[in-house]
Amino acid sequence: NEIRGEKIMIEAMKDVDGVLILAGDHEAMEIEGRIRYIGQISRKEVNELYGNAIVGLCILKPIENYYYSQPIKVYEYMAAGIPYICSDFPGWRKLAEESSAGICVDPENMIEIRKTIKSLLNDRSCAQEMGRNGRKYIMSKCNWTNEEKKLTDLYKSI
Secondary structure, eight states: OGGGGGHHHHHHHHSSOEEEEEESSSEEETTTEEEEESSSOOOHHHHHHHHSSSOOOEEOOOOHEEEETOOOHHHHHHHHTTTTEEEHHHHHOOOOHTTTTTTEEEEHHHHHHHHHHHHHOOHHHHHHHHHHHHHHHHHHHSSSSHHHHHHHHHHHHO
């Protein structure tokens, strides 16, 4: 929807040689050949979509609730080995820097967003390296072995 960056991402695709695929609560349709709404899809279809993606977008509007959120979509992109472009919010910037898998942009600066999308589409080796960095980050930091210790420590403290 709009506050989750739909219009931002659609506007960003103008003058970009690529296709934006949006899944979710929309009817399947195509707009101008560069924007495709594919409707709700299964987990298997999400994985297939990620397997063909070059870059993931998570550009949400600057709303206070999002500043401190943890964008699951970004973690999914990293797990799939996809570099991502996201809104420049404090926690998101920290994750992008720690993982070396994402680039933060001002969600209200269309020129910056478009330029960043183009740079990753045009520099596939950089995009692939960022994707590998994200996958490595997920495998080393976001796994049950690490979380198990935190959970058992919490139980012990109660």
